[in-house]
Amino acid sequence: MTEKNQTALVFEGNSFKYEMENVTKLFFPLRHFAFRYDGVCPEENFILFSMQEQENGSVRLRVKISLPAEKEIGPIVCQKESELPGGLAENQYESELARLLYAQLHEHTGIRPAWGILTGVRPVKLVQKRLAAGMNDDQIRSEMTTQDLVSDGKISLALKIAHVQHQLLEGRTSQDYSLYLSIPYCPSRCSYCSFVSQSIGGKKAQELLPRYLMALIKELRVTAEVAKKHQLRLRSIYLGGGTPTVLSASQLRQLTGAVKEYFPGVGQVEYTIEAGRPDTITPEKLEVIKSSGATRISINPQTFSDEVLRRIGRAHTAQDVIDCYRLARSMGFDDINMDLIAGLPGDDYEGFCHSLETAISLRPENITVHSLTVKRSSALHAGIEEMEDYRPVQKMMDYTSSRLMEEGYDPYYLYRQKNTVGNLENVGYALPGHWGEYNIYIMEEIQNILACGGGAVSKVVKPGGLERIYNFKYPYEYLDRFSDILERKQQLSELLSSAGKEWENGIGC
Numbered sequence: 001m002t003e004k005n006q007t008a009l010v011f012e013g014n015s016f017k018y019e020m021e022n023v024t025k026l027f028f029p030l031r032h033f034a035f036r037y038d039g040v041c042p043e044e045n046f047i048l049f050s051m052q053e054q055e056n057g058s059v060r061l062r063v064k065i066s067l068p069a070e071k072e073i074g075p076i077v078c079q080k081e082s083e084l085p086g087g088l089a090e091n092q093y094e095s096e097l098a099r100l101l102y103a104q105l106h107e108h109t110g111i112r113p114a115w116g117i118l119t120g121v122r123p124v125k126l127v128q129k130r131l132a133a134g135m136n137d138d139q140i141r142s143e144m145t146t147q148d149l150v151s152d153g154k155i156s157l158a159l160k161i162a163h164v165q166h167q168l169l170e171g172r173t174s175q176d177y178s179l180y181l182s183i184p185y186c187p188s189r190c191s192y193c194s195f196v197s198q199s200i201g202g203k204k205a206q207e208l209l210p211r212y213l214m215a216l217i218k219e220l221r222v223t224a225e226v227a228k229k230h231q232l233r234l235r236s237i238y239l240g241g242g243t244p245t246v247l248s249a250s251q252l253r254q255l256t257g258a259v260k261e262y263f264p265g266v267g268q269v270e271y272t273i274e275a276g277r278p279d280t281i282t283p284e285k286l287e288v289i290k291s292s293g294a295t296r297i298s299i300n301p302q303t304f305s306d307e308v309l310r311r312i313g314r315a316h317t318a319q320d321v322i323d324c325y326r327l328a329r330s331m332g333f334d335d336i337n338m339d340l341i342a343g344l345p346g347d348d349y350e351g352f353c354h355s356l357e358t359a360i361s362l363r364p365e366n367i368t369v370h371s372l373t374v375k376r377s378s379a380l381h382a383g384i385e386e387m388e389d390y391r392p393v394q395k396m397m398d399y400t401s402s403r404l405m406e407e408g409y410d411p412y413y414l415y416r417q418k419n420t421v422g423n424l425e426n427v428g429y430a431l432p433g434h435w436g437e438y439n440i441y442i443m444e445e446i447q448n449i450l451a452c453g454g455g456a457v458s459k460v461v462k463p464g465g466l467e468r469i470y471n472f473k474y475p476y477e478y479l480d481r482f483s484d485i486l487e488r489k490q491q492l493s494e495l496l497s498s499a500g501k502e503w504e505n506g507i508g509c
């Protein structure tokens with residue numbers, strides 16, 4: 001039964017639910033769906049996806065739409081069909097149905113989602129796959145335009161990133177790994193945050209933190225033993241969270257001291273410490289970071305509007321970020337990242353452009369721009385209605401890429417998350433030579449990650465794909481079940497052994 005206001009997605013001869021729902025959501029992000037697989041449509045408010053083999057062996061694909069009016073979009077009643085030869089791979093029929101759907105919804109709503117029908121895939125990976133298959137840029141551009149319906153600007157972005165990454169990733173081996181450490185605490189919770197991070201303000205958190213730190217250091221020691229046993233080569237370190245600088249200067253010294261002691265590569269590899277929120281940064285903590293062997297820090301404004309900062313629950317001003325950035329510069333930090341978010345509540349195109357221009361004027365080596373993602377676990381999810389029209393965010397992202405490239409920043413990694421406003425992307429830009437390698441390793445899923453702490457996920461790359469081992473999310477769980485965490489390090493070791501054998505034998509290559 002379809003409830004009132006629910007749109008029925010009806011399938012006949014196929015069950016491509018995931019792709020069709022995702023493409024429909026690009027146009028109607030807040031609509032709820034019901035699904036049926038018997039090909040029987042209700043009287044109205046449905047989309048039919050039909051795939052039927054014909055007597056001559058070909059396959060007839062048809063998308064029929066009957067949707068009621070919604071806000072400024074009038075009722076849509078239409079259908080389109082096409083025919084493909086029989087015997088093709090299933091995903092070719094699926095893509096054709098998605099194109100038929102996209103074309104009609106674009107025509108009737110005027111909305112043109114920039115990544116076309118690419119919803120569940122990583123666009124840069126797709127480009128890399130096509131490059132590896134021997135296609136040149138022009139061929140890739142043409143395929144992405146006609147098959148994936150991606151806009152010119154986004155194709156250029158994905159191609160540029162694929163080429164930058166190609167240079168950076170030369171010489172890597174299956175023995176490489178990066179170390180990730182998680183401090184799942186923050187000074188307060190931002191309204192859009194879906195991460196497990198705990199606010200440090202509470203008494204309970206204050207009591208748990210020293211115990212958490214001790215356990216984390218223990219996990220680090222065991223992790224270093226695993227890396228040594230498998231003769232892995234450390235390529236980068238990332239201390240993130242949360243906000244690692246919620247630790248006091250002496251706690252930070254203790255933690256970074258352990259990293260230095262257990263991992264001999266410190267000082268020779270990229271080492272990032274997130275100093276995300278200026279309300280947690282002091283000259284003393286920056287001193288500790290400076291002497292820890294860290295090579296990069298992140299100071300994240302998210303926006304340079306005080307009003308927007310207030311609305312997202314941040315207890316600092318834009319000027320605090322600027323002061324903190326200048327302090328770090330005066331202390332000799334020469335590789336700084338700044339994160340911004342496009343689409344924050346209360347922000348608009350002009351406001352976002354002002355934030356971007358302020359970041360550019362400070363000239364950090366990295367600027368990472370995220371499209372707002374609204375997950376169910378965030379406080380903002382309750383107010384999701386505000387987010388329905390993502391077109392201004394698309395404009396912000398387009399402005400970002402043209403302005404940053406004009407200023408000499410190269411895009412070097414890109415990822416999209418589920419529930420991102422308008423299926424848009426997050427992109428890291430850097431001045432040449434300042435690419436954050438860890439970001440590429442983690443987003444492209446091409447390197448082993450040994451991860452420690454609450455919510456951390458270790459990843460082992462095998463010839464046939466990636467395997468993950470999860471730590472418990474919340475600090476209290478992490479502490480209560482710490483013996484399980486150590487057991488999982490044993491599992492990690494076993495996984496690395498089997499991956500090593502598979503790589504040696506070339507299985508799956």
Ligand code: SF4
Pocket residue numbers: 185186188189190192193194195197241242243276277
């Ligand atoms: S600083 Fe980051 S991790 Fe912490 S609450 Fe805000 S968004 Fe979440």
